[in-house]
Amino acid sequence: MLTHTRANNAALASLVADIAAADGDYPTAIPALMIYRRNAVTAPMPCIYGLGVGLTVQGGKRVTLGNEIFDYGPGQSLITSVDLPVVSYVTQASVAEPYLGVRLELDARLISQLATDPDFVAGAKASGGRAVSVVELDDGLLEAVSRLVALLGEPTLMPSIYPLILQEITIRLLNGQHGPTLRNLVAQGSPSQQIARVLSWLKVNFAQDLSMEALAAKACMSPSTFRQHFRALTGMSPLQYLKSLRLQEARQVMMNEGLDAGSAAVRVGYESASQFSREYTRLFGAPPLRDIKRIREAG
Known part of the structure; x- marks a missing residue:
């Protein structure tokens, strides 16, 4: 299973590297999707993280929230469910092995719609806690993100298909370890x-x-x-x-x-x-x- 996960992450890294051929930020034709490459470690940068999930595909990244530190490396993801003022920086990167990252903005209305659908079978129950979490990516989520990035190479099909993949990713997030963090956002009266x-x-x-x-x-x-x-x-x-x-x-x-x-x-x-x-x-x-x-x- 671990070998399969590494293979999926390597496939995603190849797709991201093809798009991010040089150091920089890469907005894409899919509005919710951003791709990043850094050829060196970066200085701490205060910024606002909104509702979304960040994936480290290669290298390492650190996010601090107040006195808390969240490190995430290859095959790991960080999710934020509300706007949070954080300090973010790349901790592992070089020209030979750059930092590669993906950021997906999530749709609060879609999360609410899915989480409150009586036919939706959720994973762990929502509980009180911080609006940020770091977990390992499972194979299903890695494969879905890879398909989303690969879809950039099919501009004719992309407008019709990318909303479906984003919905799949949201469902997988709600059913996975990030689920409680997201469901806290929409738990009525919580x-x-x-x-x-x-x-x-x-x-x-x-x-x-x-x-x-x-x-x-x-x-x-x-x-x-x-x-x-x-x-x-x-x-x-x-x-x-x-x-x-x-x-x-x-x-x-x-x-x-x-x-x-x-x-x-x-x-x-x-x-x-x-x-x-x-x-x-x-x-x-x-x-x-x-x-x-x-x-x-x-x-």
């Missing part, structure tokens, strides 16, 4: 679902002046219960989460719209430019202007 609704709201309204009491009310919880379930799901406090969202957005608008640090701070909800600069430096390792210059010089 604390995870209530917190997930607040996270979706925060993603759009993070620049507003927000109080803990108002956020707790949106989750229909007391402030103390809200903080407890929020940390259990995301690995951080609501304040830490909000701060990460604001700083990530500030970085994006400085990069994409050319805003200065003061304007970006106001845009994302900061009243104090000095506080913004301190917290930005703590997260990204350099003051705003120096950080943006470093990114642009790195291409």
Whole structure:
């Protein structure tokens, strides 16, 4: 069985390497599918992981969430069921044996539809826990992802077939070891679902002046219960989460719209430019202007 799994992973690695012939990120004609190649280890990069699954096909990757560390190598996958501010970096890569990775964005509506279908037979029951997990890939999932990547070579058939393969992958995820993490997202009335609704709201309204009491009310919880379930799901406090969202957005608008640090701070909800600069430096390792210059010089 182990030999068969390695063979399936090697087949997927060959498909990915054919597409990602050079170092970089590769969006594909399948909107949910991204392919990555790195020829060297990378510096830690703060970013937001949304609902999706990442596969390491070759090399190694590390994701940190607060004080927790998630390493995943060939044949392993990391899933996130809500938007999470993480720090991500490649830990094993070289020109001779580059890091190769695949990222699939998942459809919350499809997950909900499948998980609540009375004819759907689920695996392990959903339980409370973090909105991120790392597990070994089984052969069925590896083969389904390989078929999805191979479908890029059949542009005429691709639009009709890729939604079916994505549905198969979602079913396999729900039935596998990632299933409890995903079903927490859609378990009606569960604390995870209530917190997930607040996270979706925060993603759009993070620049507003927000109080803990108002956020707790949106989750229909007391402030103390809200903080407890929020940390259990995301690995951080609501304040830490909000701060990460604001700083990530500030970085994006400085990069994409050319805003200065003061304007970006106001845009994302900061009243104090000095506080913004301190917290930005703590997260990204350099003051705003120096950080943006470093990114642009790195291409």
